[in-house]
Amino acid sequence: MTTIAIDNVSRWFGNVVAVNDVTMDIGPGVTGLLGPNGAGKSTLINMMGGFLAPSTGSVTLDGTPIWRNEQAYRHIGIVPEREAMYDFLTGREFVIANAELHGLPDPRAAARKALDTVEMDYAGSRKIATYSKGMRQRVKMASALVHEPSVLLLDEPFNGMDPRQRMQLMDLLRRMGAEGRTVLFSSHILEEVEQLAAHIEVIVAGRHAASGDFRKIRRLMTDRPHRYLVRSSDDRALAAALIADPSTTGIEVDASTGVDGGLHIQAVDFARFTELLPRVARDQGIRLLTVSPSDESLESVFSYLVAA
Numbered sequence: 001m002t003t004i005a006i007d008n009v010s011r012w013f014g015n016v017v018a019v020n021d022v023t024m025d026i027g028p029g030v031t032g033l034l035g036p037n038g039a040g041k042s043t044l045i046n047m048m049g050g051f052l053a054p055s056t057g058s059v060t061l062d063g064t065p066i067w068r069n070e071q072a073y074r075h076i077g078i079v080p081e082r083e084a085m086y087d088f089l090t091g092r093e094f095v096i097a098n099a100e101l102h103g104l105p106d107p108r109a110a111a112r113k114a115l116d117t118v119e120m121d122y123a124g125s126r127k128i129a130t131y132s133k134g135m136r137q138r139v140k141m142a143s144a145l146v147h148e149p150s151v152l153l154l155d156e157p158f159n160g161m162d163p164r165q166r167m168q169l170m171d172l173l174r175r176m177g178a179e180g181r182t183v184l185f186s187s188h189i190l191e192e193v194e195q196l197a198a199h200i201e202v203i204v205a206g207r208h209a210a211s212g213d214f215r216k217i218r219r220l221m222t223d224r225p226h227r228y229l230v231r232s233s234d235d236r237a238l239a240a241a242l243i244a245d246p247s248t249t250g251i252e253v254d255a256s257t258g259v260d261g262g263l264h265i266q267a268v269d270f271a272r273f274t275e276l277l278p279r280v281a282r283d284q285g286i287r288l289l290t291v292s293p294s295d296e297s298l299e300s301v302f303s304y305l306v307a308a
């Protein structure tokens with residue numbers, strides 16, 4: 001059982017619409033669920049993991065509804081975002097408890113195997129209270145894997161990990177995807193998703209904004225209009241030379257900080273503009289002092305995708 005189908009799913013909490021009419025299929029391999037904070041990623045993951053019911057629409061695993069379906073839970077492992085754990089247990093006890101909840105015939109053996117998979121066997125007899133963030137994350141992962149699920153859902157798994165732990169987890173998730181499992185992880189960092197996911201689903205403000213491989217998502221983000229702040233030795237001459245080119249649609253002189261305020265430039269053709277600017281400056285003998293993107297926040301990139 002490996003394919004999760006989300007069909008016209010919405011979920012609201014009081015007046016807050018956390019997920020708004022989302023339709024997507026998540027199949028075998030590694031999928032990244034990308035979106036800024038508050039986009040609805042956790043709500044979606046919780047519905048896929050059977051922790052939450054959709055308000056409308058359906059969430060199914062190979063055609064059977066997941067909510068309140070024990071049979072489906074056997075095939076799903078979920079690593080939640082929240083930090084709170086049973087600190088008074090050792091890592092091993094925590095994983096064994098999960099194995100028992102799943103009714104596995106040999107909980108200790110299953111826990112040993114799962115801890116071994118995440119390379120945490122060495123710290124299994126330490127109390128969770130003494131673990132670093134990355135270690136907690138790995139123990140949560142072991143408990144999600146203890147019943148060897150075919151679907152693994154991870155909510156922001158790389159948060160708080162150092163680069164080495166991040167690489168290890170990426171390797172593990174890659175391996176699981178290559179074995180034919182369905183691995184879905186959420187993140188608000190494009191680079192993280194790019195490195196790992198063969199397929200990316202983008203969600204913004206509860207809505208499904210884009211879907212595809214990282215090249216497609218990158219292209220969508222690069223092709224949007226970009227705003228730059230440019231300061232030079234002669235802003236007015238530079239503005240006059242740039243405005244004639246179709247790669248720019250608007251140039252404003254920033255008067256707020258006096259004569260050297262710089263130019264706010266809106267560029268609609270990223271590749272052409274980044275080639276044009278230094279060439280024009282060189283030809284006109286203008287020195288470029290600052291070239292900085294002024295709307296690179298993830299939110300602005302995402303809102304462009306939603307509007308597209």
Ligand SMILES: Nc1ncnc2c1ncn2[C@@H]1O[C@H](COP(=O)(O)OP(=O)(O)OP(=O)(O)O)[C@@H](O)[C@H]1O
Pocket residue numbers: 013016017018035036037038039040041042043044188
């Ligand atoms: N139990 C709840 N009660 C009320 N509002 C909620 C609840 N859970 C989520 N929300 C709201 O739904 C929206 C989506 O939240 P969600 O946690 O799914 O987003 P997210 O993309 O996972 O963000 P983050 O990365 O910050 O966790 C937010 O506005 C959030 O405040």
